[in-house]
Amino acid sequence: MPDAPLILCYDGSDDAKHAIQRGSDLLTRRRALVLTVWLPTGALGAGLGFTANAVSFAEVDRAAAEAGTRIAEEGVQLARDAGLDAEPVAVKAGGPIWHAIVEMADRCDAAAIVMGSRGLTGLRSMLLGSVSGGVVHHADRPTLVIRRPGEDDSRAA
DSSP states (O other): OTTOOEEEEOOSSHHHHHHHHHHHHHSOSSEEEEEEEEOOSHHHHHHTTOOTTTOOHHHHHHHHHHHHHHHHHHHHHHHHHTTOEEEEEEEEOSSOHHHHHHHHHHHTTOSEEEEEEOOOOHHHHHHHOOHHHHHHHHOSSOEEEEEOOOTTOGGGO
């Protein structure tokens, strides 16, 4: 699998930036796809009672797709600065974000998936779900979840 790319999950957060930087320390000299997954708004808006006259879902989705591309390109720059040969990939989620990540990794036969951890616990984790947890439980390939030390973490010093 020397030609298989890494999937670097990137959403613009500090956790994702940290994961790219730390992951590249371990996985240098490999091609990488910086993956950003964006959510369509049409289904959400319809479920909230918005009408097509009130909101142009196509315009909102177009803006979300453009933002996804910009975020992926930002992640590519971080990956390149860290020594990886990277290219951006922005995809629209058709369901849970973790599913889009696993599907992309399968489609390109990725060597591994690298992602940050938001560290959701308790009720927030139950309500919001865990993207990293979904990927870890459903991916058929190595998955590296990198936790960023918090300010209250003794290892942050």
